Amino acid sequence: MSETTREPDARRLATDARDRVRFEEDALALSDQVYRVARHLVGSREEAEDLMQETYARAFRSWRSFQPGTNLRAWLLRILTNLNIDRGRRQQRTPDMQPLEEGDYFLYNKLEASSDGPTDEEDVVERLSQNDVVAALSEVPHDFRDVVVLVDIGDFTYADAAQILDIPIGTVMSRLHRGRRILKQAMAESAVGGEVS
Amino acid sequence: MTAYDPCAHCEEVMQQYMDRVLTDAERAEAEAHLDECTYCRKRYRFEENLRQFVRQAVDLEPMPVELKRKLADLRTPL
Numbered sequence: 001m002s003e004t005t006r007e008p009d010a011r012r013l014a015t016d017a018r019d020r021v022r023f024e025e026d027a028l029a030l031s032d033q034v035y036r037v038a039r040h041l042v043g044s045r046e047e048a049e050d051l052m053q054e055t056y057a058r059a060f061r062s063w064r065s066f067q068p069g070t071n072l073r074a075w076l077l078r079i080l081t082n083l084n085i086d087r088g089r090r091q092q093r094t095p096d097m098q099p100l101e102e103g104d105y106f107l108y109n110k111l112e113a114s115s116d117g118p119t120d121e122e123d124v125v126e127r128l129s130q131n132d133v134v135a136a137l138s139e140v141p142h143d144f145r146d147v148v149v150l151v152d153i154g155d156f157t158y159a160d161a162a163q164i165l166d167i168p169i170g171t172v173m174s175r176l177h178r179g180r181r182i183l184k185q186a187m188a189e190s191a192v193g194g195e196v197s
Numbered sequence: 198m199t200a201y202d203p204c205a206h207c208e209e210v211m212q213q214y215m216d217r218v219l220t221d222a223e224r225a226e227a228e229a230h231l232d233e234c235t236y237c238r239k240r241y242r243f244e245e246n247l248r249q250f251v252r253q254a255v256d257l258e259p260m261p262v263e264l265k266r267k268l269a270d271l272r273t274p275l
Binding site for chain 2: 017020021024028031032035036039040045049052053056057060103104105107108124125128130133134137151152153158176177180183184
């Protein structure tokens, strides 16, 4: 091979290496935000840590398929949610049969009813503990939880969540609606206890 | 025919109102109702506080430093 063909090759390799390093740095800079979502998509911290490592290993291997200028956090989360499904954590099916038609005001009404006197809205929220929230979230069936976690914790738009989970936007909206209600019902159970209806 | 119940309608659209996905007209209608209805306004404020509370509750468990190191170790060696 002549000098003239070798030089552009070397330049191309250097550019490639620089792009890869930049990608890896950008992806690592987002790891706290990705973990924040991952931690609540799965049941335990150990599972979340495994999933994060698998996600980053795959992302670093397939960095060329990321299109610069698009949403890297959503791209990483898409890998993560696909791996989560592949790992067979979808035993719990969509609970179409689950009785849940408590309204959106259910949690407020329940907490207010359990108080001794008149309260303001902030006092009512303070009846919940952080553990109530984390435990309740883990009780939400996966299909619903994925959407609630992406939108309410990950701050993704409906459209981003639809793309990450590869489902129609209408499905995101209906799962979000039901997922939030299930979450509130579970929080009411842990905060007030006993019969929730 | 069932009579229109503004509080039931407000409850129905409240999450979308908070998600800022209602049209301008729907948003104006929801806000007009919240202005005049104490029952719904209290519940709306609660829902806002609740969202904030949920976000704070899940943030109490930051990513372990050890995991951050493991992720950095997965980078392609130079």
